[in-house]
Amino acid sequence: MTTLLFLIGGFLVMWMAAGFAMLEAGLVRSKNVTTQLTKNIGLFSIAGIMYWLVGFNLMYPGEWLVEDYLGPFFIITALEPVGLGAGDASLDYASVASDFFFQLMFCATTASIVSGTLAERIKLWPFLIFVVVLTGFIYPIEASWQWGGGWLAEMGFSDFAGSTLVHAAGGFAALAGAIVLGPRLGRFVDGRVVPYPGSNLALATLGTFILWLGWFGFNGGSQLAAGTVGDITDVGRIFANTNMAASAGAVAALILTQVMYGKVDLTMVLNGALAGLVSITAGPLDPSLFGALWIGAVGGVIVVLTVPMLDKMKIDDVVGAIPVHLFAGFWGTLAVPFYTEGTNFVTQIVGFAAIGIFVFVVSLVVWIILRGLMGIRVSEETEIAGLDTMELGMEAYPEFAKG
Amino acid sequence: MTTLLFLIGGFLVMWMAAGFAMLEAGLVRSKNVTTQLTKNIGLFSIAGIMYWLVGFNLMYPGEWLVEDYLGPFFIITALEPVGLGAGDASLDYASVASDFFFQLMFCATTASIVSGTLAERIKLWPFLIFVVVLTGFIYPIEASWQWGGGWLAEMGFSDFAGSTLVHAAGGFAALAGAIVLGPRLGRFVDGRVVPYPGSNLALATLGTFILWLGWFGFNGGSQLAAGTVGDITDVGRIFANTNMAASAGAVAALILTQVMYGKVDLTMVLNGALAGLVSITAGPLDPSLFGALWIGAVGGVIVVLTVPMLDKMKIDDVVGAIPVHLFAGFWGTLAVPFYTEGTNFVTQIVGFAAIGIFVFVVSLVVWIILRGLMGIRVSEETEIAGLDTMELGMEAYPEFAKG
Amino acid sequence: MTTLLFLIGGFLVMWMAAGFAMLEAGLVRSKNVTTQLTKNIGLFSIAGIMYWLVGFNLMYPGEWLVEDYLGPFFIITALEPVGLGAGDASLDYASVASDFFFQLMFCATTASIVSGTLAERIKLWPFLIFVVVLTGFIYPIEASWQWGGGWLAEMGFSDFAGSTLVHAAGGFAALAGAIVLGPRLGRFVDGRVVPYPGSNLALATLGTFILWLGWFGFNGGSQLAAGTVGDITDVGRIFANTNMAASAGAVAALILTQVMYGKVDLTMVLNGALAGLVSITAGPLDPSLFGALWIGAVGGVIVVLTVPMLDKMKIDDVVGAIPVHLFAGFWGTLAVPFYTEGTNFVTQIVGFAAIGIFVFVVSLVVWIILRGLMGIRVSEETEIAGLDTMELGMEAYPEFAKG
Numbered sequence A, B, C: 001m002t003t004l005l006f007l008i009g010g011f012l013v014m015w016m017a018a019g020f021a022m023l024e025a026g027l028v029r030s031k032n033v034t035t036q037l038t039k040n041i042g043l044f045s046i047a048g049i050m051y052w053l054v055g056f057n058l059m060y061p062g063e064w065l066v067e068d069y070l071g072p073f074f075i076i077t078a079l080e081p082v083g084l085g086a087g088d089a090s091l092d093y094a095s096v097a098s099d100f101f102f103q104l105m106f107c108a109t110t111a112s113i114v115s116g117t118l119a120e121r122i123k124l125w126p127f128l129i130f131v132v133v134l135t136g137f138i139y140p141i142e143a144s145w146q147w148g149g150g151w152l153a154e155m156g157f158s159d160f161a162g163s164t165l166v167h168a169a170g171g172f173a174a175l176a177g178a179i180v181l182g183p184r185l186g187r188f189v190d191g192r193v194v195p196y197p198g199s200n201l202a203l204a205t206l207g208t209f210i211l212w213l214g215w216f217g218f219n220g221g222s223q224l225a226a227g228t229v230g231d232i233t234d235v236g237r238i239f240a241n242t243n244m245a246a247s248a249g250a251v252a253a254l255i256l257t258q259v260m261y262g263k264v265d266l267t268m269v270l271n272g273a274l275a276g277l278v279s280i281t282a283g284p285l286d287p288s289l290f291g292a293l294w295i296g297a298v299g300g301v302i303v304v305l306t307v308p309m310l311d312k313m314k315i316d317d318v319v320g321a322i323p324v325h326l327f328a329g330f331w332g333t334l335a336v337p338f339y340t341e342g343t344n345f346v347t348q349i350v351g352f353a354a355i356g357i358f359v360f361v362v363s364l365v366v367w368i369i370l371r372g373l374m375g376i377r378v379s380e381e382t383e384i385a386g387l388d389t390m391e392l393g394m395e396a397y398p399e400f401a402k403g
Helices: A002-027 A030-059 A096-117 A124-146 A151-155 A163-181 A201-221 A229-261 A266-281 A289-312 A321-339 A345-374 A380-385 A387-392 B002-027 B030-059 B096-117 B124-146 B151-155 B163-181 B201-223 B229-261 B266-281 B289-312 B321-338 B345-374 B380-385 B387-392 C002-027 C030-059 C096-117 C124-146 C151-155 C163-181 C201-223 C229-261 C266-281 C289-312 C321-339 C345-374 C380-385 C387-392
Strands: none
Touching: A002 A030, A002 A096, A002 A201, A002 C201, A002 C229, A030 A096, A030 A124, A030 A387, A030 C201, A030 C229, A030 C266, A030 C289, A096 A124, A096 A163, A096 A201, A096 A321, A096 C229, A124 A151, A124 A163, A124 A345, A124 A387, A151 A345, A163 A266, A163 A321, A163 A345, A201 A229, A201 A266, A201 B002, A201 B030, A229 A266, A229 A289, A229 B002, A229 B030, A229 B096, A266 A289, A266 A321, A266 B030, A289 A321, A289 B030, A321 A345, A380 A387, B002 B030, B002 B096, B002 B201, B030 B096, B030 B124, B030 B387, B096 B124, B096 B163, B096 B201, B096 B321, B124 B151, B124 B163, B124 B345, B124 B387, B151 B345, B163 B266, B163 B321, B163 B345, B201 B229, B201 B266, B201 C002, B201 C030, B201 C201, B229 B266, B229 B289, B229 C002, B229 C030, B229 C096, B266 B289, B266 B321, B266 C030, B289 B321, B289 C030, B321 B345, B380 B387, C002 C030, C002 C096, C002 C201, C030 C096, C030 C124, C030 C387, C096 C124, C096 C163, C096 C201, C096 C321, C124 C151, C124 C163, C124 C345, C124 C387, C151 C345, C163 C266, C163 C321, C163 C345, C201 C229, C201 C266, C229 C266, C229 C289, C266 C289, C266 C321, C289 C321, C321 C345, C380 C387
16 A cells, blocks of 8 residues: 555656646746756656666665665666565555655656756756756755655654755755856846746646646655555645645735735746645644645745845746745745644754755755856857757747747 | 545546636637636635635534634634554545545635636636635535535435536536626627637647546545445446546537537537536446446537527626536436436436525625625726736736737 | 556546647647647547447457447447445456546557647548547457457467557557658658647647656556555556656657757657657566666667658658657567566567558558548648648637747
């Protein structure tokens, strides 16, 4: 049964890759859509290989996971053979393959977060090389500290499904990249912020709904057990809380943008829903539905307030991934002790800071090395004409005249 | 196992929210797409809060559902704690959280139906306020008559997954709104019907496929039990019948539009599939596959015939939601006695009429009050220029020149 | 449990219909999108009826499947009643309805493959009539040779989830159609290949992700058993291998197009992922993850190399379905003996050839008959103006000016 939960959860989280792709393709300008789509399918594929080649065994160092080593690599050359018959059926049993499949999807999610922030100006290949490092090394190392049974787990840090380990980590990697890469041309002029509206809000909304759906796998599957009625009941609570937090984040952004700006801002509502989801991810099981409501609503408020803040700092985050994943991820991690016994704010902050510093510093170094080695930013000419025609020679919407 | 069925069914029905959003975004004109997307994610989020705040406890009045009351509200402050261990495992057991999650999705579906009909002319906030009333009060009250064990259930009315309770109810609420709101400007001129083609049929088709997929959760999950092999076998029959009815509805519309108009009409085929789905929803378990075929096909025929009829009555239903959900919902409810023992046509009609009158009248009153209080219709100027620029200041496809 | 696997697998494979629809709608020019969408929802609906009317009983000739015959037809008039109570619960038990539902989706997939190749020039109705023959007769007959326990199964041919039976068969039917139909106007001029870029790569990418997701049902459900922990563990291995092969196919195409053309080609990456999926479909259980990697990667390479080859032969395959489904399907079928005991290359080639010749020849005959009876190709005028306005009178994107 746990295997089944991993598989259902895993395909739902896999679906989030499509969600990020649609969200990001919808929020960039049409001249960069093909590039953004290529990055998204590329990063998901690379994650699938790197997490197998290195990541999984870095993260879960138990040697039972590996059958044989190929020289210096930690490749899982074969997943364990099927040795259990019906007679030995243990409801708690989860196969390594199902576990690998499920964990891989979290690793890929971390990389998806980065691609949105850095859109419209980063070169394709340096981005993909960063994904190799992120999915093969950075994510597995920091995640091992908690989910691999490392020092954060021993310290009592609590992050059920990864507000910090996945979302904030992706946000920190994105932040480092945004700083090294700089903002898009013409985005910040004379202290003024020039908005670059997304080219296809229907896609962006579709992406958000896909992510919302996938999140049931993300949080629900993180129960990591489905062998008892109690476990499945817990998964039910997680589903209900996850939906509530998303709803609350969206409604909070809906009301707040109306109040602040006199009109509702759809992209803020979408990001509000996502921030609600990120906020509940650190502890989706223990809060009451009312708890999920206010935790998610605060997440939505954070997004509405911090998007302009980033703009003021001239950090150019194309899709708002840093507010959604990093800031709401921090909030979600911090909120755990309100409902979960045995946790405290200090430990939560220490865990968040440790992962944040590690991911940010290592990412910064990698970005700087990549910048030195091959350059990470396209030429001004390419940026103005669009990456699609200049880098890939293929437009996403070649027939639609530009207004 | 029943918990698991609720969760899988629930995430499939949740996905229908994305289906409605894409269907409606594809069928409105591009100048109103952002508004339509905002309404859809807004209504789904509001439903998630209102059904928790009031609806669920109105609908299922058993006091075991509520742990404590907060003053005058019926808030579910906490879902029941996990009290069952593996030793007490009952396959029939479904947790309250999973039940709440599953039932919530039906409530949200009802609201989704309304947004399509009223598109392109209704103001955002009055619509969202109507959703508050619909998901918090109107839907839970009428649904309690049947699924809460009320008088319709006692009378022998049969509506397995909600042809009447969800779909026709949504259709009646939409009809009341369409009457109060009036048709779009220029839609009916000198006895002539001016077609306003949808701006993105790829999205509309995607939405239809999403709804088709989600419907397996809608009908399959409504078995409400998965503890025995017999139950799961029943779910299998429901899946097969659901698919057959959708196929038959689509093929019926395909052939009928070819015969009537000399060319196939894609939007009719999409609505035909949906009408097939609505038609089988009242009784997806008992018919043979041949039964599902003809019930679904009649649904498809109904749509093709009643869309022009509504136009003649100058009721402007932007996406055809009233034919699909109300008329095919009536047909599906009426068709139950052909295959389900213990039901009869009179009871079915009485049940349909009771719910229809209640929802229609209450909705009408609410719409009229909203019109009096704040106005529900945008100005002529806004309607002509598009709600997106005038109300939200954000276009869905800002870069695509309008032809 | 097997019933449950069929149902989950089945709804995932159903979702592939949406994937094909989006992929194909994204890769045709905007003047033919409505027609392509109509074909896709039409073929899926027709498959749902024909596979019930004839196909399923042709494919699985056990008489226990049929309750009564209606004259000359093999209609399944009723799926078996629910006769098992909880006491008789057998975990291996799969209901006929769930089996029918699952197998239907494979039949529909075969038809989906054909529609992409023949896009932008075939008339709607002859295509739909071909689908009637394909889903009612051609597919069930060839599939019965293996999955119905026919001579290929007895011979030792191995095709776990249908690299040959579904994908290559669809590819052969498409190839026959492409030959009879001829290339699009202006596609091959004076030995030069004129590219016709797809109109919406965001949709095409979405379609690819949908197919990727659906493939977990396609391959995972083909385990056909979920009654033991060993079975579920096997499904886990299949999921992991399926994902790996897709990743490897995408990465192979990513690198190869960069090396060969100096820039990455997104449509090749998408088709590379799909080719990886097709390649692993014949044997997703036995390979190690490394096996899945190289099998999938070779699939991706095949696509990149054979798309230009088809162009040289002046066979016009609009979406690249023949390279993806036929060529990679052959490769996947051939690769089975590397990892699966009891299989050998000769048997694999014989099986592939037998199905290929049968499907190709019968399809060719059907296409030629259809051409003689009613014509299968639209007029030059229609092709130039677009099928949407000329055949259906409905544009997919009526408001977007064409550049």
